[in-house]
Amino acid sequence: QSGLTQPPSASGTPGQTVTISCSGSSSNIGSNAVNWYQRLPGTAPKFLIYRNNQRPSGVPDRFSGSRSGTSASLAISGLQSEDEADYYCEAWDDSLRGPVFGGGTKLTVL
Amino acid sequence: QVQLRESGPGLVKPSQTLSLTCTVSGASITSGNYYWSWIRQPAGKGLEWIGRVYTDGSTYYSPSLKSRVTISIDTSNNQFSLRLNSLSAADTAVYYCARGLSPFDPWGQGSLVTVSS
Numbered sequence: 035q036s037g038l039t040q041p042p043s044a045s046g047t048p049g050q051t052v053t054i055s056c057s058g059s060s061s062n063i064g065s066n067a068v069n070w071y072q073r074l075p076g077t078a079p080k081f082l083i084y085r086n087n088q089r090p091s092g093v094p095d096r097f098s099g100s101r102s103g104t105s106a107s108l109a110i111s112g113l114q115s116e117d118e119a120d121y122y123c124e125a126w127d128d129s130l131r132g133p134v135f136g137g138g139t140k141l142t143v144l
Numbered sequence: 145q146v147q148l149r150e151s152g153p154g155l156v157k158p159s160q161t162l163s164l165t166c167t168v169s170g171a172s173i174t175s176g177n178y179y180w181s182w183i184r185q186p187a188g189k190g191l192e193w194i195g196r197v198y199t200d201g202s203t204y205y206s207p208s209l210k211s212r213v214t215i216s217i218d219t220s221n222n223q224f225s226l227r228l229n230s231l232s233a234a235d236t237a238v239y240y241c242a243r244g245l246s247p248f249d250p251w252g253q254g255s256l257v258t259v260s261s
Contacts, residue, residue, distance in 0.1 A: 131207075
């Protein structure tokens with residue numbers, strides 16, 4: 035059972051901007067940075083966003099993250115077919131003394 | 145670049161112990177002062193962090209699994225391992241190894257473990 039809440043699915047057409055939300059609590063998102071991961075079909079999860087809005091080297095600037103209060107979001111602009119994947123948020127939880135994940139959002143590019 | 149690969153049996157019987165190994169290539173497991181973690185995902189459910197080991201062998205486990213988990217590190221073979229005992233069907237999942245501890249990067253491809261008689 036996941037500590038963070040994400041919508042199970044999202045969709046958009048090529049070129050659109052899609053936003054995926056991630057809701058938590060004061061013990062995780064409310065006090066710690068949020069990270070995001072992308073899992074393309076049949077591949078290992080890939081590190082996408084760290085410290086709420088930072089992109090690792092090689093991640094296109096079409097991907098952006100933000101955090102406000104106990105929620106966070108991932109925005110994908112200029113949607114492309116290769117963006118079709120599962121997306122997961124993650125944050126450190128002070129009560130658990132460990133990381134917690136969202137349940138994942140399956141993004142479909144129509 | 146650093147790559148991780150999980151290995152171990154795909155089928156384990158209930159009440160038995162699961163043993164998985166993560167082999168790290170492309171860098172020494174002791175370089176960079178990283179934590180090394182295990183994460184799992186049951187079918188249709190979200191990701192769950194299991195625990196982590198540091199290069200000095202120190203460990204920390206998720207409270208929900210703490211009584212059944214052991215994670216160890218073998219620096220001579222550039223590997224770290226997971227043991228989970230008293231298995232039940234609820235432990236059926238894809239098990240991932242990863243470098244780091246929030247965030248995690250990179251991840252292994254994952255190893256499907258089915259608990260069934």
